[in-house]
Amino acid sequence: DGGITQSPKYLFRKEGQNVTLSCEQNLNHDAMYWYRQDPGQGLRLIYYSQIVNDFQKGDIAEGYSVSREKKESFPLTVTSAQKNPTAFYLCASRARSGNTIYFGEGSWLTVV
Amino acid sequence: GIQVEQSPPDLILQEGANSTLRCNFSDSVNNLQWFHQNPWGQLINLFYIPSGTKQNGRLSATTVATERYSLLYISSSQTTDSGVYFCAGGNGGYNKLIFGAGTRLAVHP
Numbered sequence: 001d002g003g004i005t006q007s008p009k010y011l012f013r014k015e016g017q018n019v020t021l022s023c024e025q026n027l028n029h030d031a032m033y034w035y036r037q038d039p040g041q042g043l044r045l046i047y048y049s050q051i052v053n054d055f056q057k058g059d060i061a062e063g064y065s066v067s068r069e070k071k072e073s074f075p076l077t078v079t080s081a082q083k084n085p086t087a088f089y090l091c092a093s094r095a096r097s098g099n100t101i102y103f104g105e106g107s108w109l110t111v112v
Numbered sequence: 113g114i115q116v117e118q119s120p121p122d123l124i125l126q127e128g129a130n131s132t133l134r135c136n137f138s139d140s141v142n143n144l145q146w147f148h149q150n151p152w153g154q155l156i157n158l159f160y161i162p163s164g165t166k167q168n169g170r171l172s173a174t175t176v177a178t179e180r181y182s183l184l185y186i187s188s189s190q191t192t193d194s195g196v197y198f199c200a201g202g203n204g205g206y207n208k209l210i211f212g213a214g215t216r217l218a219v220h221p
Binding site (some may be wrong): 033035041042043045046048059087088090092099100101102103104106108 | 113116143145149152153154155156157160162198200208209210211212213214
């Protein structure tokens with residue numbers, strides 16, 4: 001089945017450690033996005049990418065990094081510079097010719 | 113940037129009731145979408161509706177672009193409709209979507 005796969009679903013890390021969240025899609029979509037959601041809040045855009053080897057900062061990019069080496073993959077690294085990394089992270093994608101955005105199931109990151 | 117305001121923030125319904133959710137935008141958008149987030153966190157796209165009216169089963173949506181608002185109607189609500197409803201808007205082809213804070217809906221049997 002086509003879709004967006006995020007892993008891991010749950011992740012616990014110690015403060016000061018970098019962590020990478022995986023996002024893979026087999027929908028042949030050009031655009032990919034990373035959003036952050038805090039409890040009881042809406043989604044905020046971290047980074048987005050329109051094509052391979054290109055990405056732009058969203059509204060809350062500080063403390064995060066991404067890469068887009070393959071069309072199917074858009075991993076997000078939460079660095080130790082991110083002040084409050086505990087959150088729910090959602091990856092999404094959209095086709096070049098489409099308007100609808102599709103989401104993965106999300107990854108829960110807890111930093112202790 | 114664009115500001116998105118959703119109302120009401122919380123809504124409790126008895127099964128079978130109808131409801132209307134509203135989304136206001138601070139500026140014009142040419143990409144407007146409604147999403148449902150289930151209790152497990154999964155976000156599902158309900159409508160892409162930059163203008164006009166669309167219907168899908170018990171759900172329908174209307175966007176009045178000139179007045180910068182959109183409405184989501186839920187008729188004959190069911191317990192499975194519970195969750196959080198988000199609207200999001202943006203401009204341009206690949207440009208980012210700005211999300212509202214959501215409306216939290218609980219439908220009781």
